[in-house]
Amino acid sequence: MGAMKTKIAAGLLGALVLAAGCVRTVNDRHHFALSPGRDKFESRYERTVEQVYSASTAVLRRNGTIGRESIINTTTNQVRAIEGQINNRNVFVRVEPVDPVVTSVKVQVRSKGGGTDLTLTQEIQKQIAIELATR
Secondary structure (H helix, E strand, C coil): CCHHHHHHHHHHHHHHHHHHHHCCCCCCCCCECCCCCCEEEEEEEECHHHHHHHHHHHHHHCCEEEEEECCCCCCCCCCCCEEECCCCCCEEEEEECCCCEEEEEEEEEECCCCCCCCHHHHHHHHHHHHHCCCC
16 A cells, blocks of 8 residues: 555656746746746836846845846847846846837746746836836
8 A cells, every 4th residue: 555655646746747847037048937827027118228227237136136147149139137036036137129219128036936926026127117217
């Protein structure tokens, strides 16, 4: 009977591992995920990439820590990315031009356990907008 329970437990664990996986982050990397659902929001501003990037880094520093800043290899080299931590959550930010006068900022938040945190995602987006409005 003990061997049967072990096999069932192993089967359930295997199913959990298959159900869990990775999600692609906004900075073109991968992160562990138990719930691969909606976990990012995009906003657009009539500001330069540098202005939006500067506001984004200020917000992340004010709320937590920045672990990595990078330029994502694209044809223009204007796509900037930030990875950080806020309240034990992994925060990913991507800033890129949409056209010569509009810049997109995408914010994505994942928990250590692979879940989403849409409340924090929206809060970071709101703080970036406020930071831009006060500059």
